[in-house]
Amino acid sequence: MMEEALKESDGNFMVYIHPSKANQISKAILRQFSSLLFQFNQTFDGVLLSYDVIETDNQVAKILPGIHPYFCVNLRTKLLLFHPKPNMLLEGKVLKLSQQSIHVVVLGFLSAVITEEDISKDFRYRIKHDKEFFAKKSDKRHRIEVGTFVRFSVKSFDKEMLHISGSLASEETGNLCRLNTNSKEHSHSNRKTKKRKECEGQLEIPEKENDTDHRNKKSKR
Known part of the structure; x- marks a missing residue:
């Protein structure tokens, strides 16, 4: 990260x-x-x-x-x-956005821009009550707006201008708070599934012997 x-x-x-x-x-x-x-x-x-x-x-x-x-x-x-390098994941705060781009500040002084072509198609640009934001079609509670802290991947880094070109194309990028929530929910779900399987395993009843096996054992005695 x-x-x-x-x-x-x-x-x-x-x-x-x-x-x-x-x-x-x-x-x-x-x-x-x-x-x-x-x-x-x-x-x-x-x-x-x-x-x-x-x-x-x-x-x-x-x-x-x-x-x-x-x-x-x-x-x-x-x-x-x-020293950010391509494909590294960074975090920053959204300063402004439009349908064409999202502008982010990293560590309080580095600027990063994510252009429309690098924003996942799962994010849809919307305006509601004069407020611009991106909302994810697959998760309505996953929104990106001004003030949101986001995680994005690095495409390139201009060392002279200290400017980062970023991407929101992968599943591990987006609203940082929502990503963390989904991660915790996924982890909790996995623990519940594992516990359920363990309980089911403990309750397994061994198969009963059929009549033929039972008679054979009696005759041997």
């Missing part, structure tokens, strides 16, 4: 700092990492969501010669990254 696109990563990095910041190394490091937040970074192979500087090594810091002399600080970090 959503967890597949999120990953924690331990990293060892070298940060170059201007000598004027030598007495504020921690602030200088945090400033550099903060400038990388919510952007796709090739080095990290993902969008940086958060970071935690665990340890810095100032002992190996050296002044590098040049017109702009910077010194290097080695540090160890723990990063939280986001």
Whole structure:
């Protein structure tokens, strides 16, 4: 699910700092990492969501010669990254919709669009009381409207624009709340069926011996 696109990563990095910041190394490091937040970074192979500087090594810091002399600080970090890939399942909130598309926000800052061709034919676009929504023909209580949290699959991810193209074509996509409800009902139904079969098995009555078998056993005695 959503967890597949999120990953924690331990990293060892070298940060170059201007000598004027030598007495504020921690602030200088945090400033550099903060400038990388919510952007796709090739080095990290993902969008940086958060970071935690665990340890810095100032002992190996050296002044590098040049017109702009910077010194290097080695540090160890723990990063939280986001990198959605095709066919992964993501979750987000519907911001707006029309017959042609559904617009979703993921993690509060990433935009995703699901176009008409990627919406299951089981969903029918409707307008009721001036309110637009998609309703599933096979499940009338399964609706998608503005404010709904949905689960969708990834078709593609634009790393530069941080834009996701999504799909609502598979059975495991749609209104998140309704999907969870159906999953619980299905699980409960399976447990009831299994329990019923177990009870039926316990009540099975062994077949009675026919008269011929009974006579044969008596004659052997």
